[in-house]
Amino acid sequence: MTGHPRKKIEIIVESPLQRAVLDWLGQQGVKGWSLLPRVIGGGEHGERSGDDITRAFDNVMIVAVAAEPVAREVLDQFHQRFTNAVAIVYISDVEVARPGRF
Amino acid sequence: MTGHPRKKIEIIVESPLQRAVLDWLGQQGVKGWSLLPRVIGGGEHGERSGDDITRAFDNVMIVAVAAEPVAREVLDQFHQRFTNAVAIVYISDVEVARPGRF
Amino acid sequence: MTGHPRKKIEIIVESPLQRAVLDWLGQQGVKGWSLLPRVIGGGEHGERSGDDITRAFDNVMIVAVAAEPVAREVLDQFHQRFTNAVAIVYISDVEVARPGRF
Numbered sequence: 001m002t003g004h005p006r007k008k009i010e011i012i013v014e015s016p017l018q019r020a021v022l023d024w025l026g027q028q029g030v031k032g033w034s035l036l037p038r039v040i041g042g043g044e045h046g047e048r049s050g051d052d053i054t055r056a057f058d059n060v061m062i063v064a065v066a067a068e069p070v071a072r073e074v075l076d077q078f079h080q081r082f083t084n085a086v087a088i089v090y091i092s093d094v095e096v097a098r099p100g101r102f
Numbered sequence: 103m104t105g106h107p108r109k110k111i112e113i114i115v116e117s118p119l120q121r122a123v124l125d126w127l128g129q130q131g132v133k134g135w136s137l138l139p140r141v142i143g144g145g146e147h148g149e150r151s152g153d154d155i156t157r158a159f160d161n162v163m164i165v166a167v168a169a170e171p172v173a174r175e176v177l178d179q180f181h182q183r184f185t186n187a188v189a190i191v192y193i194s195d196v197e198v199a200r201p202g203r204f
Numbered sequence: 205m206t207g208h209p210r211k212k213i214e215i216i217v218e219s220p221l222q223r224a225v226l227d228w229l230g231q232q233g234v235k236g237w238s239l240l241p242r243v244i245g246g247g248e249h250g251e252r253s254g255d256d257i258t259r260a261f262d263n264v265m266i267v268a269v270a271a272e273p274v275a276r277e278v279l280d281q282f283h284q285r286f287t288n289a290v291a292i293v294y295i296s297d298v299e300v301a302r303p304g305r306f
Contacts, residue, residue, distance in 0.1 A: 003177050003193060010298075012238050012267075022144065032145025032190070034114050034161065036138060036240060042226065043236025059238065061267075063114075063163075065192060075207050075301050088236070088305075090269060090298040091207060094112075094192040097177050101190075105279050105295060124246065134247025134292070136216050136263065138240060165216075165265075167294060196214075196294040199279050203292075 003095025006102050007071030011062040011078070012039060013087040018060050024081060025062070029070040031102060036061040041086075059086075065094060065102045105197025108204050109173030113164040113180070114141060115189040120162050126183060127164070131172040133204060138163040143188075161188075167196060167204045207299025210306050211275030215266040215282070216243060217291040222264050228285060229266070233274040235306060240265040245290075263290075269298060269306045 009030070013021055018035065025033060039059040066074070071091045078089045096102055111132070115123055120137065127135060141161040168176070173193045180191045198204055213234070217225055222239065229237060243263040270278070275295045282293045300306055 003174070006192070008192065008194070030145075032143070034163065034190070035142040035144070036163070037140065037142065038241065040239040040241065041236070042239070043234075061238065061240070065190065072207070075299065079301055088238070088269065088300075090210070090212065090300045092194060092212070092296060092298045094194045095177065096190075096192045097181055105276070108294070110294065110296070132247075134245070136265065136292070137244040137246070138265070139242065139244065167292065194296060196296045197279065198292075198294045199283055 003097060004099035006065050006094055006096050006099070007068050007091045008094045009064045009066060009071050009074050009089070009091050011087060011089050012041065012059055013062070013082070013085055015058055015060045017082065017085055017087070018062070021062060021082065025064060025074065028074050028077070030064045030066050030074070033062055033064040036063070065096060067102060105199060106201035108167050108196055108198050108201070109170050109193045110196045111166045111168060111173050111176050111193050113189060113191050114143065114161055115164065115187055117160055117162045119184065119187055119189070120164070123164060123184065127166060127176065130176050130179070132166045132168050132176070135164055135166040138165070167198060169204060207301060208303035210269050210298050210300050210303070211272050211295045212298045213268045213270060213275050213278050213293070213295050215291060215293050216245065216263055217266065217289055219262055219264045221286065221289055221291070222266070225266060225286065229268060229278065232278050232281070234268045234270050234278070237266055237268040240267070269300060271306060
């Protein structure tokens with residue numbers, strides 16, 4: 001058997017936006033998602049300095065698998081839809097066994 | 103130095119099955135794994151409606167890196183082995199620095 | 205619009221090293237990162253036997269997106285820098301929408 005190509009969408013976003021992002025993904029045609037709560041973010045904006053590791057966990061990671069056109073549209077439109085969101089969005093190639101689910 | 107190609111296996115599954123899945127991965131030749139507990143799932147089956155975000159965290163994400171034949175066999179056989187599992191399984195390309203470990 | 209190619213870096217490491225690894229990633233040119241705490245690891249070294257699932261969560265997963273040269277240097281140098289670390293490191297292809305951030 002050969003795997004079927006799909007795209008994985010990963011979105012790391014501040015947790016207050018999680019509901020809006022999940023609803024929007026459904027509207028874009030994403031059929032299912034997983035959400036990892038309590039993700040800590042840091043980087044050049046100063047989050048890495050000081051006690052960022054111990055502060056509140058304020059990000060979530062959303063993972064979904066979708067057909068390429070859906071994933072590409074999500075990548076293209078996310079920052080227009082969530083203009084001011086503190087978010088990271090990327091897509092990548094995966095292979096799935098049951099293509100009908102995605 | 104160049105990275106060595108391997109496959110990443112990702113399995114999102116209901117937490118009561120985690121032990122059975124991990125044992126089965128070992129039998130398939132997977133040498134190591136990471137498990138992320140407390141993953142929330144949602145999608146077309148109604149999980150996204152209502153208060154899914156606040157309900158019990160009932161999924162886990164298992165991540166492992168393996169040689170391609172091992173990963174492909176996991177992808178091919180998972181749904182036969184765990185027929186009724188609520189699970190998402192996919193594989194993807196990664197590069198590792200120490201190929202002997204995978 | 206087309207996505208811009210970048211590399212995702214994933215590092216699973218024992219939690220006492222998280223600060224040192226994050227600092228080192230910044231020195232390597234990684235501009236931002238996400239950290240998933242409470243990752244359970246297991247595998248051939250015996251961690252999978254016994255009650256590993258219920259023991260303390262002692263790993264973290266660090267995820268970052270970077271330009272390919274940065275990611276490749278991280279992959280190449282990690283095990284030299286953290287010689288005795290219990291760690292898994294791999295890189296993979298992703299597409300991002302806003303290349304200036306990575």
